[in-house]
Amino acid sequence: MPDFLTRLIERRWLVAGMVLAVLAGGWGAWRWWNGPEVPVALVERSDVVQTVVASGRVESPLRVDIGSQVTGTVAAIPVAEGQSVSAGQRLITLEHSEASASVEQAQASVAQARARLRQIRELALPVALQASRQAEATLTTTQRQFARTRALQARGFVGQAQLDDAQRSLDVAQSQLRTAQLQVATSRNDGSDMLLASTALQQAEASLRVAQAKLGYTAITAPTAGTLIARNVEPGDVVQPGKVLMVLSPVGKTQLVVQIDERNLATVRLGQAALAAADAYPARRFTATVAYLNPSVDPQRGSVAVKLDVAAPPDWLRQDMTVSVDIDVARRTATLVAPTAAVRDMTGAQPWVIVVRNGRAVRQVVQTGIRGAGKVEILAGLQAGEQVLSGLLATVEDGDRVRPVAMAGIK
Incomplete structure (x- = not known):
């Protein structure tokens, strides 16, 4: 009886082992038939923004x-x-003591020149006019005396010596009148003395302006x-x-000067919006606008200088701060997108993805559009709701059976 029980127990364990082996084999066969689990993401409609990222510095247009x-x-x-x-x-x-003394000296010269001009107007001209009138009266008297003397000499009442004296007196009177008239002429507004005095005043005033300018340069x-x-x-x-x-x-327009790769030049245009952040305040982003594209390319770095206007610069923004800029070069609303990691050969002639259809991995050529943060626009080849492999799996080939495992949605 004990031997019988022993054999029965041994057979039960054998049967259980066989059952487990059959179940494990069936499970393995089922997994082999349905393929491996693969991470997939849904192709869905979403907004996408393509940006060009660059770094540079804060700069004023003028220093x-x-x-x-x-x-x-x-x-x-x-x-x-x-x-x-x-x-x-x-x-x-x-220090301006010498410059101040030069100004005082020039002011004294101006005062002297003005006094000389005033002297000519108020004293020299009246005196010359008076002298001219006296010379005219003297000449008239002398002319009469000469006429009388000549008449007397003709009658024999006076000699030749007296007539010669009268002639000399007449010549002196005429000379004195001419001198007085010249003095009047030179003292008038268009006379030489007046012109010389006016010129001297102008020179003194010019010297004063020079001295004042030099004094002003000290401040x-x-x-x-x-x-x-x-x-x-x-x-x-x-x-x-x-x-x-x-x-x-100077107070005025604040600009950001950044360098972009020349490969992005075709996508950047004037007027495009951008978000910027200073390295010192990375969480405080502010807006900017593309205002200038350098017409030349730096041959050493293969980059192009771009300037962006900051319409409302934050008060903490400082000259020469290092900044990072995201320039919005393209934007799509509610467009079909797939994860960037799902698209292979994106820069080639025929980008492609692995899409799950009827439980099998299918290689599908797609046409891509703009690229945003972690996602790319799909223009042709896929439909909304389809599942694409979100990562590169070397063990999955076109036509393989796969079991999709949904990942988090595209952000």
Whole structure:
């Protein structure tokens, strides 16, 4: 009896093992028949935006180099680097005692020239007119005396010597009148003395303007409102013309200057919108607009310079900050898309995907459109709702049986 029970138990385990072997074989055969599990994603309709990513720096369209027009010693610098200044605000003061003295000297010369001109108008001309009238009266009297003397000499009452004296007196009177008349002429507005005095006044006034200009050069001011982004001078320094003392970034348009790969040049156009972020504040994105495309390509880097206008720059944006820019070069709404990882040979003549149809992997040639973040537009070859292999599987070939396993939707 015990031997019988032992044999029965052994047979039960044998039967169980055989049953398990049959089940395992059936399970394996079923899996072999239906193929391996493969990750798939749905082809669906979605919005897609194609962007060109580039990096660059913040830049103002214009920078003003501040320098001195004269040689001098820096007396004071009433502003600091990074400070916002208004147009005409003083930035640097040079020592100006010599320039101030030159202005005072020029002012004295102007006053002297004006006094000389006034003297001619108020004194010299009236005196000359009076002298001319006196000379005319003297000449009239002398002419009468000469006439009487000549008449007396003709009658024999006076000798030749008296007539000669009368002639000399007449000549002197005529000469005095001519001198007085010349003095009147030179003292009038169009006379030589007046012209000389007027010219001297003009020269003195010109010298005063030069002296005042040189004095003005000792006060270096901001030509326009802006922000001082560099300072290369300290009080006590001796500065000379041509040396950059400060750099001013004028208030106005802020631009981003980036470099894009020349392969993307055909897709970037003026007016396209972009999102930018500074490396210092990566979470704070702001908008920009493509405003300039450099007509030449950098042969060393194979890149093209692009400038973008920032209409409303954030207050934390600084000159020369490093920025990253995503330029929207194309946009589609509710278009058919597939994961980028599912499309093979995307840059070739015939891109293709592996699509699951009736439980089998099918190689399908597709026509692609624009590419966005992780997805690509499908123009032909697929329909919405179809499943495509979302990754490259070396073990799956065209016609193989597969069991699709859905992945998360396209983002």
